[in-house]
Amino acid sequence: KNEVEQSPQNLTAQEGEFITINCSYSVGISALHWLQQHPGGGIVSLFMLSSGKKKHGRLIATINIQEKHSSLHITASHPRDSAVYICAVSESPGANSKLTFGKGITLSVRP
Amino acid sequence: NAGVTQTPKFQVLKTGQSMTLQCAQDMNHEYMSWYRQDPGMGLRLIHYSVGAGITDQGEVPNGYNVSRSTTEDFPLRLLSAAPSQTSVYFCASSRAETQYFGPGTRLLVL
Numbered sequence: 001k002n003e004v005e006q007s008p009q010n011l012t013a014q015e016g017e018f019i020t021i022n023c024s025y026s027v028g029i030s031a032l033h034w035l036q037q038h039p040g041g042g043i044v045s046l047f048m049l050s051s052g053k054k055k056h057g058r059l060i061a062t063i064n065i066q067e068k069h070s071s072l073h074i075t076a077s078h079p080r081d082s083a084v085y086i087c088a089v090s091e092s093p094g095a096n097s098k099l100t101f102g103k104g105i106t107l108s109v110r111p
Numbered sequence: 112n113a114g115v116t117q118t119p120k121f122q123v124l125k126t127g128q129s130m131t132l133q134c135a136q137d138m139n140h141e142y143m144s145w146y147r148q149d150p151g152m153g154l155r156l157i158h159y160s161v162g163a164g165i166t167d168q169g170e171v172p173n174g175y176n177v178s179r180s181t182t183e184d185f186p187l188r189l190l191s192a193a194p195s196q197t198s199v200y201f202c203a204s205s206r207a208e209t210q211y212f213g214p215g216t217r218l219l220v221l
Contacts (some may be wrong), residue, residue, distance in 0.1 A: 004153065035210070035212075042214040042215055043215075045209055045212075093208070101154040101155075102153050103152060
């Protein structure tokens with residue numbers, strides 16, 4: 001079974017700071033997902049990566065397949081970025097692939 | 112599109128009671144799944160379905176049943192609720208490896 005580890009466990013930042021959240025996994029994967037969960041809210045898919053880098057607004061996700069590691073960067077952080085960020089991996093391709101999830105990182109951005 | 116919907120949003124049960132958590136999606140996705148989310152743990156897969164009439168067990172299936180009679184609906188049944196089933200339950204559907212999650216059902220078993 002793939003072991004998905006996220007670091008740091010909890011993170012507090014000041015508004016405007018550059019934030020990096022890390023994810024590592026133990027077994028080769030087909031794709032890695034970054035998800036966001038606001039307090040009391042549902043879960044939203046941010047990125048799905050199989051290689052390289054993706055950018056959406058102030059969010060950037062990168063993956064290094066050889067090192068089994070991914071990072072999620074938030075530029076110019078804002079209090080509305082406060083949420084739990086979850087990393088998940090799928091080991092086989094396609095929409096039917098089961099996901100293994102990390103425990104999530106709780107990010108708090110102070111104004 | 113409503114996306115993925117779940118009902119109820121919150122439920123309190125007594126030990127031994129049974130209930131069904133409803134999940135529906137209007138995106139014509141073949142793959143649907145149920146997860147539970149507990150404090151300090153990642154989301155864990157309970158059951159999943161790759162299409163109408165096909166279901167399979169995930170990581171933590173004990174105490175739960177599912178069926179998939181239509182593409183749209185994927186209900187999760189608790190046969191005899193136990194306090195260990197107190198959790199937040201999320202239903203999801205997927206297309207092209209993108210997951211769409213429902214808003215969740217918070218279940219408390221006393």
